[in-house]
Amino acid sequence: MATHNTTITSHNRKLSLDELHLSTEIRDKLNQLIEEFTFIEALNKLNIPVDNKILLHGKTGCGKTATAHAIGSALKKEVITLNLGGFVSSRLGETGKNIAEIFKKASYGNAVLFIDEFDFIGKIRDYDAKDSGEMQRLVNILIQQIDNLPDTSLLICATNHVEIIDTALLRRFQIKLYYELPTVGQLDSYYDSILVHFPEDVNTIKRAYNISYAEAKDSAYQQIKANVISLEKKKLQ
Structure with a gap:
């Protein structure tokens, strides 16, 4: 091999x-x-x-x-x-x-x-x-x-x-x-580091805890994408 x-x-x-x-x-x-x-x-x-x-x-x-x-x-x-x-x-x-x-x-x-x-x-x-x-x-x-x-x-x-x-x-x-799994404070800091790159109209998410950084990243991006798509749909109405 x-x-x-x-x-x-x-x-x-x-x-x-x-x-x-x-x-x-x-x-x-x-x-x-x-x-x-x-x-x-x-x-x-x-x-x-x-x-x-x-x-x-x-x-x-x-x-x-x-x-x-x-x-x-x-x-x-x-x-x-x-x-x-x-x-x-x-x-x-x-x-x-x-x-x-x-x-x-x-x-x-x-x-x-x-x-x-x-x-x-x-x-x-x-x-x-x-x-x-x-x-x-x-x-x-x-x-x-x-x-x-x-x-x-x-x-x-x-x-x-x-x-x-x-x-x-x-x-x-x-x-x-x-x-080990990050604390609430560590996850909040991590969420903040992700959300700061997006405009306020799409960066409102529900934060989950007692999860890994990888899971937190996936959750944040899934919600941000859903917010972006929702705004785009409203523009078409």
């Missing part, structure tokens, strides 16, 4: 870290990460390793993928995206080889390797007992690749189900960031 068939390229505008709605704790840790890579040569001279293995976990739609791409933009590094759920082959031996090739590409390019649905290995280990041995070998290959990743490259993995991931894999991550 060629590497270009395993990666996903999005043409949507990538948000910067400053544009993301993140908790203070997550933002502080990401700023530290960016600074470590910015001054990596000074740290290397003192044999101080940078933290280059990050696990983003928690609620879906709360910014994990956007964070990975924002980090890539901040570091001016290519982001190689691998969706593990759509990548694991029925021929598991080939999957291990393909994963090794992608890590090799990330290493040579000093890139950001973003692995989404990182929990998929944990999930499929329960599907069929006869595959458990092969799956364990795949986990071992993944561990080996993570351990051999050079400091100049960055591994970011995302999952909504951290509890089912092999503990041997979890130990490899120096930074683990938990993404």
